[in-house]
Amino acid sequence: MPLDSIGDSSPPVRTARLASALRRERRRVVLGYLLLAVAWIASSDAAVFAMVGNTPQAALWQSGKGIFFVFASAAVLYLVLRPLGRHLLQANARLAASEARHRQAFTGNPGPILIYDLQTTEIRDANPAACQLFGWSREELLQQPISLLWPAGAEAQLAARIEQLRQHPAESCVLRSALQLRDGSMRQMEVRSNAIEVDGRPARLLIVIDRTAEDEALLRRDQALQRVDEAHELARIGAWQLDPATGLAHFSPQIYQLLGRRPPQVRTWHPFEDLLVPADPATAGMAAQLLAGMRSGGPVHVDVLLPLLGMDGRPLMAHLRAEHGLDEGGQPRVVGTLQDVTEREQSRRLLREREEQFRELVRVLPDGVIILSDDHVLYANAFAVRLFGYQGHALLGEPLHALVCHAGLEGVRAQLRDPPPPASTGHAIVTGMQRADGEQFQAGLAVGEVRYGGRDCHLLIVHDLSGAERTRAALENSNRELQAMAGRLFSLQEDERRAISRDLHDDIGQAITAIKLSAWAALDEADHARRNEDLEQIVGLADSTVAKLRDLSTLLRPPQLDALGLEAALRWQAGVLFRASQTELLADIQPLPQRPDNDIEQACFRIAQESLTNALRHAHASQVSLHLRDIGQGRLHLQVRDDGEGFDPMGPRGLGLIVMRERAQSVGGQLHIESAPGEGTLVDLHLPYRAGASPAEPVET
Known part of the structure; x- marks a missing residue:
């Protein structure tokens, strides 16, 4: 088959038909000619001998008869072979036109096409698109092995593939591989290979499709989706969709994580109310109304804040949005988002x-x-x-x-x-x-x-400068009123915290303990294993709830402060804060000769607590020192120093520093704070042992 007719099955079929017709007509002409010659010789000889009696005359007739036969047979052969020759010329012209069209299609195809010999792997032809893609001219590609286009290290894989094609030459294949251009760069290509013949030898036709841009687009899409997921995680937001017909909902992995659950391995549909647990009965009623509205089939527009509970019992504020929409199959769906806005609401x-x-x-x-x-x-x-x-x-x-x-x-x-x-x-x-x-x-x-x-x-x-002394007196009076108000406020806060701590510990703690005892009593009864498992879960929940309430009680009002005094409470608070921190704590808490008043202890403990918390959260310190000692004259000295980042004392001050200063002043103490950017912070506090004592000058330390 000629190279120019590659890619079309019509010329080979027409050529085979033409060859068969030629062989058939050739046999018919030869056989007819033989029969005609034999019949002519036999009949003409008999007729001549019958008509002419003498031999010379018969010989003359025989010569004339031979000459006539030659011209007659030549005329007959011409008449017989003339249509066959015309048909042969027409078929040859059609074949030449077909070869020209296929050659034009091969060279003008915008897609890269190559042909290589299956036995020698030499490139036999390449269209201009292939030459442009790979950067080689057609003359440079011809007689080069097809491995020229494969990167280094892929020779063994390519040889195995070619050997497989030699064993199954009619097999078509499609593969994805990185191919090498003349400048050494790599492009991700899709190669389609089909079997052909070139000059009677098996060859392969390669159609090359450059998939580099497509792969890069897919990679960018995947990266964009990944960035969207990361943005959702940072924004603590997730997507969901609800089937109004069944009431089942599908949630994104971010929602499971927000609610403290493990995302399922496969796409799972849940009842909407099973995953979103309301924090109170009012929220439960609101959620039921929202679900009924979303399942009604009418227009949906939801934009509400819902107090929910996570799997660990942690309360959170969720921002729920929903709109009516359609899924990929055109089915009605309610689509929406769920965002954890607990921190945002707290900030507001x-x-x-x-x-x-x-x-x-x-x-x-x-x-x-x-x-x-x-x-x-x-x-x-x-x-x-x-x-x-x-x-x-x-x-x-x-x-x-x-x-x-x-x-x-x-x-x-x-x-x-x-x-x-x-x-x-x-x-x-x-x-x-x-x-x-x-x-x-x-x-x-x-x-x-x-x-x-x-x-x-x-x-x-x-x-107003008209009465400077009056203004100064009013200012001092206002400051005293402000200090008294702040002291009263702090006292009320401590009383309230003490009351909350006592109620949580005595009332709720005892109630949960009773639940625990009841659950253990139920375990001794003869019942199904399922009930035992449920009761064990109740016991575990009761234990964890009691522990949480005890921790809450401790945070609201550390019992060490009332039971053991200021020194023990400071040791306990420092141990709790630095227990899981890499910051080194140097604590020097000396016994005080007498126990300060309750207000003094509260102010000293809270100021120390705020100072240590600031050093851990904001200062990024590597070392923090805490000192408490008696300095005589009925006064105690608290000092907290860190080697952290520090701050500009002339810049804006946080509310925590103002509250610390107000606490100290409200009980007759003095608070001094020294800091500079990059030089750490020193909190220096002097307090009297008795509330209401006259302020004294702080002792130099």
């Missing part, structure tokens, strides 16, 4: 608490705080309202020129237009102000820029 609650604390601080601040927008009052604290002689909210909306005397108005506006940097000091201006009744007074003004109500505003802090 903390933020609200801090905002309330900030508002309270601004409210009791002994300076007027005014926020201006377009030279009009947008906010004013209670002190500013009283300072300017207004009632209620009458100050809101007042223009700036109603508060500042005419002589100092332009200076105040200039300060507002170009306020000093936040870190600068000494930029307060003194100007005349006026109250609602027209009375004027001198005030020191500090200005700044703030965001309030979603817009840029100006902050104006007004300090």
